[in-house]
Amino acid sequence: MADQGPMLQPSEICNAVFSACEDKAELPFAKMLVLGILAGLYIGFGGLFATVALAGADAVPFGLSQVVAGVVFSLGLALVILAGAELFTGNTLMIGPVAAGRLPAGRAARALAIVYLSNFVGAALLAVIALLSGLHEAGDGAVGRAAVNLADTKTSKSFWTVLASGVLANMLVCLGVWLAYAGQSVTQKVIGLMLPIAAFVAAGFEHSIANMYLLTYAFLVQSTVETAPTLLAASAIGANLLPATIGNILGGALIALSYQAVYGQPKRG
Known part of the structure; x- marks a missing residue:
């Protein structure tokens, strides 16, 4: 596809993102719910792809396998941006237009709450469908082992480690969204979002919506995994998601407020 024009400049990106955030917060409940479920599914597809990439990767150098997993995981955000869906972590950028007086805080909080819960529905739904599809049996059970080992690593971290990791994860996710908005073509948008997403996955940072799928699955x-390191309890999922979510909000706020301070504009019209 031919480029549609030069990429936006930083001030133009800021206005485009904040305007989009205002529009997202004003979506009707039903549309927000459906698009939130789709985003949970889409990020889950990225997690599914990354799990397959990690399956049987024991013979591959750690860094290389992590980078490959990160690159393929970027499918999730590409689907959210290009196909259209409502993702909680990216939508934390709403904090920017709230600070600029362009969006009421209550409206932003309502939108974030609806999208967060609907993302969970979509991610959990994909986990159930993936189970029924027998994906965990692929590679003589390598996919199932990779999923359980990844979950064990995530749920073994302390509250504060997950929180700090969540901050870094969503800084990169929001930068991926930011760069995608800079692009004027599909190619520009995909290239813009890919490296930040690959970086957060490769580093093992904690993304609450991705973890909704990965831990549930x-x-x-x-x-089905005979060599599972420990039994993953449902409470462990919540213990990971709480600090990851808090960290994701803080990471999104850091990006949004920084750019609002430099390029923020008053309420439209």
């Missing part, structure tokens, strides 16, 4: 398939 591991919980469902762990009984």
Whole structure:
């Protein structure tokens, strides 16, 4: 596809993102719900792709396998941006127009809450469908083992480690969204978002919506994995998601407020 024009400049990106955030917060409940479920599914597809990439990667150098997993995981945000969906972590950028007086805080909080819960529905739904598809049996069970080992690593971290990791994860996710808005063509948007997403996955940072899929899927398939390191309890999922979510909000706020301070504009019209 031919380029549609030069990429936007930083001030133009800021206005485009904040305007989009205002529009997102004003979506009707039903549309927000459906688009939130789709985003949970889409990010789940990225997690599914990354899990397959990690399956049987024991013979591959750690850094290389992580980078490959990160690159393929970027499918999730590409689907959200290009196909259209409402993703909680990216939508934390709403904090920017709230600070600029362009969006009421209550409206932004309502939108974020609806999208967060609907993202969970979509991610959990994909985990159930993936289980029923027998994906965990692929590679003589390598996919199932990779999913359980990844979940064990995530749920073994302390509250503060996950929180700090969540901050870094969503800084990169929001930068991926930011760069995607800079692009004027599909190619520009995909290239813009890919490296930040690959970086957060490769580093093992904690993304609450991705973890909704990854941990739920591991919980469902762990009984099929004979070498599962420990039994993953449902409470462990919540113990990871709480600090990851807080960290994601803080990371999104850091990006949004920084650019608002430099390029923020008053309320439209």
